[in-house]
Amino acid sequence: MAPGYAVPIIDGLIPDNLKIMSLVKLTPPAAYLAIDTIREKPTDYPLMGVIAPGHVSTIIGGKAWAPIAENFGIPVVVAGFEPIDVLFAIAEILRQLKNKEAEVVIEYTRAVTWDGDLKAQSAIRTAFESVDTAWRGIGFIPKSGLKIREEYAAVDAMKYYDIPELTPERWRYDLPAACRCAEVNLGKAKPTDCPLFMKACTPDRPVGPCMVSMEGACAVWARFGGGGLADEVAKALGL
Numbered sequence: 001m002a003p004g005y006a007v008p009i010i011d012g013l014i015p016d017n018l019k020i021m022s023l024v025k026l027t028p029p030a031a032y033l034a035i036d037t038i039r040e041k042p043t044d045y046p047l048m049g050v051i052a053p054g055h056v057s058t059i060i061g062g063k064a065w066a067p068i069a070e071n072f073g074i075p076v077v078v079a080g081f082e083p084i085d086v087l088f089a090i091a092e093i094l095r096q097l098k099n100k101e102a103e104v105v106i107e108y109t110r111a112v113t114w115d116g117d118l119k120a121q122s123a124i125r126t127a128f129e130s131v132d133t134a135w136r137g138i139g140f141i142p143k144s145g146l147k148i149r150e151e152y153a154a155v156d157a158m159k160y161y162d163i164p165e166l167t168p169e170r171w172r173y174d175l176p177a178a179c180r181c182a183e184v185n186l187g188k189a190k191p192t193d194c195p196l197f198m199k200a201c202t203p204d205r206p207v208g209p210c211m212v213s214m215e216g217a218c219a220v221w222a223r224f225g226g227g228g229l230a231d232e233v234a235k236a237l238g239l
């Protein structure tokens with residue numbers, strides 16, 4: 001979404017009565033932290049490969065995921081969203097694991113290139129600067145957010161309404177009591193490890209953010225569940 005904000009900001013197309021509060025988040029730093037956290041303190045759920053998001057990668061390119069493959073030695077496949085895309089990504093991860101490879105492969109070639117959309121990247125860099133920013137339940141992740149640059153302060157809602165920046169000192173744990181969303185997002189817990197899952201917290205009455213969005217891990221788990229064939233395959237693979 002960032003290029004969609006960046007271009008009108010740069011081109012002066014934001015009307016005077018509209019201000020923008022930038023809460024844009026960058027995916028690779030968060031993914032990097034999640035993987036780092038898991039590898040520092042291994043959990044029951046080993047991380048053996050990454051399926052990187054195709055939509056984000058149309059802008060940032062496959063190259064943005066290279067540090068994960070290089071530094072952690074695990075396969076990364078940039079995939080699309082059709083079932084066949086995901087199946088291909090899993091097959092490619094398994095192929096790399098079998099051959100002891102760890103590289104970034106772009107499966108979603110109909111939309112993603114290695115370098116990404118250079119024009120969009122340039123617009124983002126012009127309108128925004130990357131800053132440390134807070135993620136719900138997790139805290140501050142270095143260089144994981146975009147802030148509107150000083151020269152475009154006239155459209156910045158934070159400046160216009162004099163809203164103080166959130167700092168690591170002022171940040172407080174910001175998930176509902178007992179919600180384990182942060183651990184779920186970091187791969188340290190399954191949705192079913194949360195005592196509220198499908199009891200107090202359901203897709204119709206979400207308690208935490210992972211249940212609110214259709215794409216949230218808890219909402220997905222609630223709709224499609226774990227167990228069954230998925231567990232059998234995991235067991236056969238020794239996971």
Ligand code: SF4
Nearest residue numbers: 180181194201208218
């Ligand atoms: S089930 Fe609800 S409360 Fe529990 S981790 Fe998921 S979103 Fe949070």
